[in-house]
Amino acid sequence: MKLLKGNLVYAPRLGELETVPHGALLLDDGGAVRDILAAAPEGCDAEVLDYGDALIMPSFADMHLHAPQYPMLGMGMDLPLIEWLNTYTFATEARFADTDYARRVYRRLAQDLVTGGTTRVCMFSSLHTDATLILMEELERAGVTGCVGKVNMDRNSGDVLRETTEQSKRETLRWLDECARFRHVSPILTPRFTPSCTDELMAWLGRLADERGLRVQSHLSENGGEIAWVRELHPDCAQYWETYDKYGLWRDHAVMAHCVHSDAREREALLRANVAVAHCAGSNINICSGVAPIRTMLREGVWVTLGSDIAGGAILAMNRVVTMSIRASKILYMQTQGEDQFLTVEEAYYLGSTAGHRWFGADGGFPKGLPLHAIVVDDGVFAEPVRALTLRERFERSVYLMDKGAIRAVWSEGRRVVG
Amino acid sequence: MKLLKGNLVYAPRLGELETVPHGALLLDDGGAVRDILAAAPEGCDAEVLDYGDALIMPSFADMHLHAPQYPMLGMGMDLPLIEWLNTYTFATEARFADTDYARRVYRRLAQDLVTGGTTRVCMFSSLHTDATLILMEELERAGVTGCVGKVNMDRNSGDVLRETTEQSKRETLRWLDECARFRHVSPILTPRFTPSCTDELMAWLGRLADERGLRVQSHLSENGGEIAWVRELHPDCAQYWETYDKYGLWRDHAVMAHCVHSDAREREALLRANVAVAHCAGSNINICSGVAPIRTMLREGVWVTLGSDIAGGAILAMNRVVTMSIRASKILYMQTQGEDQFLTVEEAYYLGSTAGHRWFGADGGFPKGLPLHAIVVDDGVFAEPVRALTLRERFERSVYLMDKGAIRAVWSEGRRVVG
Numbered sequence: 001m002k003l004l005k006g007n008l009v010y011a012p013r014l015g016e017l018e019t020v021p022h023g024a025l026l027l028d029d030g031g032a033v034r035d036i037l038a039a040a041p042e043g044c045d046a047e048v049l050d051y052g053d054a055l056i057m058p059s060f061a062d063m064h065l066h067a068p069q070y071p072m073l074g075m076g077m078d079l080p081l082i083e084w085l086n087t088y089t090f091a092t093e094a095r096f097a098d099t100d101y102a103r104r105v106y107r108r109l110a111q112d113l114v115t116g117g118t119t120r121v122c123m124f125s126s127l128h129t130d131a132t133l134i135l136m137e138e139l140e141r142a143g144v145t146g147c148v149g150k151v152n153m154d155r156n157s158g159d160v161l162r163e164t165t166e167q168s169k170r171e172t173l174r175w176l177d178e179c180a181r182f183r184h185v186s187p188i189l190t191p192r193f194t195p196s197c198t199d200e201l202m203a204w205l206g207r208l209a210d211e212r213g214l215r216v217q218s219h220l221s222e223n224g225g226e227i228a229w230v231r232e233l234h235p236d237c238a239q240y241w242e243t244y245d246k247y248g249l250w251r252d253h254a255v256m257a258h259c260v261h262s263d264a265r266e267r268e269a270l271l272r273a274n275v276a277v278a279h280c281a282g283s284n285i286n287i288c289s290g291v292a293p294i295r296t297m298l299r300e301g302v303w304v305t306l307g308s309d310i311a312g313g314a315i316l317a318m319n320r321v322v323t324m325s326i327r328a329s330k331i332l333y334m335q336t337q338g339e340d341q342f343l344t345v346e347e348a349y350y351l352g353s354t355a356g357h358r359w360f361g362a363d364g365g366f367p368k369g370l371p372l373h374a375i376v377v378d379d380g381v382f383a384e385p386v387r388a389l390t391l392r393e394r395f396e397r398s399v400y401l402m403d404k405g406a407i408r409a410v411w412s413e414g415r416r417v418v419g
Numbered sequence: 420m421k422l423l424k425g426n427l428v429y430a431p432r433l434g435e436l437e438t439v440p441h442g443a444l445l446l447d448d449g450g451a452v453r454d455i456l457a458a459a460p461e462g463c464d465a466e467v468l469d470y471g472d473a474l475i476m477p478s479f480a481d482m483h484l485h486a487p488q489y490p491m492l493g494m495g496m497d498l499p500l501i502e503w504l505n506t507y508t509f510a511t512e513a514r515f516a517d518t519d520y521a522r523r524v525y526r527r528l529a530q531d532l533v534t535g536g537t538t539r540v541c542m543f544s545s546l547h548t549d550a551t552l553i554l555m556e557e558l559e560r561a562g563v564t565g566c567v568g569k570v571n572m573d574r575n576s577g578d579v580l581r582e583t584t585e586q587s588k589r590e591t592l593r594w595l596d597e598c599a600r601f602r603h604v605s606p607i608l609t610p611r612f613t614p615s616c617t618d619e620l621m622a623w624l625g626r627l628a629d630e631r632g633l634r635v636q637s638h639l640s641e642n643g644g645e646i647a648w649v650r651e652l653h654p655d656c657a658q659y660w661e662t663y664d665k666y667g668l669w670r671d672h673a674v675m676a677h678c679v680h681s682d683a684r685e686r687e688a689l690l691r692a693n694v695a696v697a698h699c700a701g702s703n704i705n706i707c708s709g710v711a712p713i714r715t716m717l718r719e720g721v722w723v724t725l726g727s728d729i730a731g732g733a734i735l736a737m738n739r740v741v742t743m744s745i746r747a748s749k750i751l752y753m754q755t756q757g758e759d760q761f762l763t764v765e766e767a768y769y770l771g772s773t774a775g776h777r778w779f780g781a782d783g784g785f786p787k788g789l790p791l792h793a794i795v796v797d798d799g800v801f802a803e804p805v806r807a808l809t810l811r812e813r814f815e816r817s818v819y820l821m822d823k824g825a826i827r828a829v830w831s832e833g834r835r836v837v838g
Binding site: 017070071073074075077078091092095096101104105108109112149282285286288290291314323330331333334335342344345382383384385386387389391396397398399400401403415 | 489490491492493494495496497510511514518523524527528531701704705707709710733742745746748750752753756762763764801802803804805806808812815816818819820822
């Protein structure tokens with residue numbers, strides 16, 4: 001057994017923050033949380049890891065990002081969406097046919113994720129099977145867990161990045177076979193988005209999801225041009241989400257990135273099917289897609305998580321994705337004259353942490369019986385405060401200011417992977 | 420003489436970017452730029468500093484921040500403005516009566532500024548004369564140059580932080596006398612904002628500015644409640660800016676922070692008087708003040724610079740203040756259906772760098788005959804790109820991604836102060 005001592009801070013439910021000053025987490029030999037203790041017990045025979053006055057908080061879950069876009073982080077941000085896709089995105093992803101290059105970039109990405117406190121991901125790879133497997137290897141090696149998808153895209157993807165319908169099916173099956181060897185990373189079916197996939201491929205993926213009980217991720221209602229395009233491609237579908245539903249891809253635990261322009265009817269469909277929204281505030285502003293109505297979704301009970309959306313987003317660090325979500329919500333707060341209350345720090349942190357972990361079956365912050373996912377934040381590296389701060393204040397400050405220098409240790413799936 | 424070799428990148432004018440691949444800066448013995456060279460000369464007897472493939476760019480100028488709010492960075496962000504001021508701001512500033520505490524915090528702040536690439540500031544201190552002098556000492560020691568103001572506030576400032584009109588005058592004169600000893604930091608008159616200063620104090624400061632040829636900084640039109648309050652206090656003034664003008668404080672090179680709600684008439688007054696706006700995008704969103712109409716101001720010819728506005732802003736690093744300004748401009752771009760074009764990276768970097776340096780008399784990027792203010796950015800620390808990037812792409816990526824780890828050296832006032 002292990003005993004982790006420190007100040008425990010976690011957001012078990014939306015808007016709630018639990019703080020246990022000088023508490024402890026008791027882990028079993030597999031790294032699962034056995035107990036949350038108000039004080040470290042005397043004479044306990046567990047191995048003690050004393051983090052002193054540091055904060056122990058649930059780690060982050062990044063529920064939408066494109067691994068092969070990591071090399072283009074912070075580039076092309078002034079371009080309109082279609083030019084950005086053609087000039088940067090497709091050309092960048094195409095480079096991942098080179099497995100040596102993929103190895104180098106994905107090793108770096110996996111390291112940057114975990115040292116930044118992200119221990120769970122729901123991630124797009126490219127269409128390349130081998131590079132996708134390398135990505136999964138590198139995530140496992142670094143201690144990042146979660147789901148990764150080989151991307152399916154058999155139409156409308158330009159010259160440099162294309163697969164035929166047959167190739168897409170065959171490679172998907174080959175990839176799924178190879179995935180059996182991973183312990184902490186699983187496959188997720190990933191039709192890029194409706195315009196990138198023929199009806200035949202969509203239908204095939206829907207059947208595959210059913211047969212194998214696989215989860216699905218894609219994009220939904222990111223911007224106006226895209227929505228109009230989908231309507232043209234599927235005149236029989238009243239709304240974007242129905243193009244997924246038509247082929248059995250609108251499923252429980254599907255993850256749909258963006259949902260910036262999802263109206264009441266589409267949000268109702270999200271809620272009914274238990275589809276999770278991956279809200280990507282920074283990306284949506286960078287690409288001028290808009291600001292997703294997160295407060296409305298939360299009020300309606302829609303499942304909202306956060307994504308960095310690398311590289312439409314330019315920020316990998318999830319604490320900064322959390323604070324960007326707060327800022328985006330303040331834009332809507334101002335636009336609605338205060339009717340849509342902005343996200344509090346507790347709420348936004350919940351979305352970037354607990355709400356994502358829940359997708360992996362781990363709810364409530366430090367769920368008992370499940371392997372620990374946590375970061376240890378040393379807020380003593382920030383400027384000296386004017387007085388002793390409450391744990392709630394230290395939590396807020398840490399969410400705004402933490403960087404790799406302040407993240408002293410990271411625990412993923414019950415293992416210490418950083419520090 | 421010194422020869423700095425590297426890739427030169429600078430924004431001489433709004434919207435323009437000059438790039439000199441493998442160029443060099445020739446500095447004289449005082450650290451002033453003597454020449455910008457397309458290639459390093461052979462057999463030159465200058466001391467060579469070879470930065471290899473790194474980027475040499477003008478440093479940042481932070482034109483609005485509150486030094487004594489640094490300890491509360493990233494706290495109280497969910498509070499309404501007045502509660503935020505009373506719970507955090509005034510209580511935090513009051514702590515700077517303690518000169519030992521001031522020394523510790525200001526030493527840290529000065530270090531964090533310069534290692535982040537900010538070499539010029541236009542800064543608020545607190546009302547405390549001694550702490551203000553300590554702040555100026557610590558800035559000089561670290562290599563940060565610019566203007567610092569002891570704050571004047573003789574009304575409406577709560578119980579913990581107050582000075583009488585007499586104290587305010589006497590301490591201002593004592594402070595100004597002491598400032599003679601600084602070489603790289605100068606005093607600037609700093610009435611906190613109209614509601615904090617009696618008419619008598621405002622009038623006295625206006626006369627002092629005239630008599631001694633001093634510059635002035637303050638706040639203007641940050642939010643609706645504040646503007647209404649100013650109107651109540653000065654019913655004879657049609658607009659906020661006139662409350663400064665009435666007392667001789669609306670002067671050439673005055674710096675006015677925010678100007679979120681400045682309408683056409685107020686912007687016209689800014690332009691006519693050559694007053695510089697310090698745009699603080701992150702702070703204005705954090706505190707739900709709004710988004711300043713920067714594109715409109717630029718179109719009209721108003722002088723716009725950028726400020727971190729610590730601690731209404733939660734980000735000290737000016738490259739991130741630059742990218743936040745871009746995001747804020749994209750919000751207005753979307754709200755105006757594209758009529759207000761968003762800020763390009765070149766434009767926003769110009770505002771955060773050249774436009775601020777200009778306020779100190781240094782225009783154009785690397786102005787000849789003036790001491791060098793520059794950062795050296797090693798973009799080799801970012802993820803390996805898919806292909807050789809253009810200097811313009813490397814510039815954009817550096818603006819989005821740089822942090823202390825990527826800033827290899829900093830030059831301030833012709834001296835190497837970091838690296």
